[in-house]
Structures are given as C-alpha cells and as structure tokens.
Amino acid sequence: MASRLPEWWYELDGIDFRLLEELLFLSDGEGFCFPSRSYLAAQLRVNIGTISRHVTKLNRLGVLQVKQRRAKHPDGTWSTHSNYYWIVPAPVRDFDKLVLQMTPAEITRLKALSYTKFLQSRYWAIISGYIKYQARTCARCGGEDTLDVHHMTYQHLGEEFRYIDDLQVLCRPCHEQRHRDEDDLG
Numbered sequence: 001m002a003s004r005l006p007e008w009w010y011e012l013d014g015i016d017f018r019l020l021e022e023l024l025f026l027s028d029g030e031g032f033c034f035p036s037r038s039y040l041a042a043q044l045r046v047n048i049g050t051i052s053r054h055v056t057k058l059n060r061l062g063v064l065q066v067k068q069r070r071a072k073h074p075d076g077t078w079s080t081h082s083n084y085y086w087i088v089p090a091p092v093r094d095f096d097k098l099v100l101q102m103t104p105a106e107i108t109r110l111k112a113l114s115y116t117k118f119l120q121s122r123y124w125a126i127i128s129g130y131i132k133y134q135a136r137t138c139a140r141c142g143g144e145d146t147l148d149v150h151h152m153t154y155q156h157l158g159e160e161f162r163y164i165d166d167l168q169v170l171c172r173p174c175h176e177q178r179h180r181d182e183d184d185l186g
Contacts, residue, residue, distance in 0.1 A: 006090070008061040018044050019054050020063070023085055031087035034069060039082075055083070062093050091133035094126045099161050110158030118157065127160045127167075135169035140178075143171040150175055 012020075022043050026033040037051045044051070058064035065088055069081040110123055118124055128149040137144050150170050156163040170178060 034082045034084045036082040091129045095130035098126045107158045138171035140174040146172040148175040
C-alpha cells in the first residue's frame with residue numbers, strides 16, 4: 001500500500017520547505033528553537049515579511065506552533081524577544097485533529113467493530129502512534145524496540161482519546177508476557 005502524504009503537504013512551497021529545514025536544523029531533539037525572524041530571513045535570503053507570512057501559514061496548517069518570547073526587565077517593563085517555535089510532530093498533529101473530529105456517532109461506530117477491525121482502523125493507528133510517541137519506551141523494561149500499545153481494560157474501547165491512562169506502551173516481548181500473565185489469572 002502506497003503511503004499517502006498529509007493534505008497540508010500539497011500547500012507547501014519552496015520557502016516553506018526551506019524554513020522548516022532551517023528550523024529543524026536549529027531545533028533541539030524535541031523540535032523546539034527560537035531564532036529571530038531577521039536571522040531566518042538572512043539564512044533564507046528573503047525579507048522579514050516573507051518569513052512572517054510563511055510562519056503564519058505553517059502555523060495555520062498545524063505544522064508549526066509559535067509563541068512569543070517576552071522578558072520582564074528590572075523596572076517592570078516587558079520586551080519581546082524572538083519567537084519560540086515548535087515543529088509539531090505528526091503523531092501530535094494527527095491526535096489533536098482526531099480529538100476535534102470525534103462525535104458520539106463515531107464512537108458508537110468504533111465500539112461496534114470487531115477487535116481485529118478496531119486494531120486495523122485509522123483511529124487506532126493515530127491513538128497508538130500518539131501514545132508510542134509520548135512514551136517512547138516500554139513501561140516494563142524500558143526497551144525501545146517494537147513498541148505496542150496495550151489496553152489495561154477494554155472498558156473505553158473507541159474512547160481512548162479520553163482515557164489515555166487506560167493505555168500502556170510495552171515492547172512486544174513484555175506485551176506478549178502481559179497477555180500470558182492475564183490468561184493465567186483467568
């Protein structure tokens with residue numbers, strides 16, 4: 001099955017890609033950085049207004065979050081510093097969008113699916129991707145390979161977005177062991 005690019009991808013132009021590339025280069029491991037607009041303009045060889053337009057566009061598309069950095073001076077006045085940028089990871093973006101789209105009818109539809117079909121749904125792909133992104137390691141052994149998302153209970157099936165604590169990230173061996181332990185308990 002061919003991978004499908006997100007819809008926002010088709011709205012990007014060369015300056016958007018160059019801006020994202022520069023922000024990624026400057027960012028820490030979590031996608032945060034705070035270069036000035038004048039620095040970005042100089043790096044991309046465009047004017048500050050162009051940077052502002054493209055930052056606004058990337059923010060509107062949900063690819064970039066921007067927060068103004070302010071500093072309080074000893075005399076009580078405030079000044080503005082460079083913006084604080086966060087390149088929003090796809091799992092977070094997808095999860096946020098999913099939560100906004102969930103309706104009672106959609107929850108009912110998900111609850112009616114067989115468990116196998118549920119695990120194959122786009123909903124579960126987004127939820128499990130988000131949970132794995134947040135945890136990044138197995139809750140039992142700390143391993144990072146082949147992570148699965150385990151339902152602690154099946155009470156909130158289709159409503160995991162509301163009950164994140166009902167899910168646990170486990171590596172495949174620990175996940176299999178967890179199910180064997182549950183089977184032994186009856």
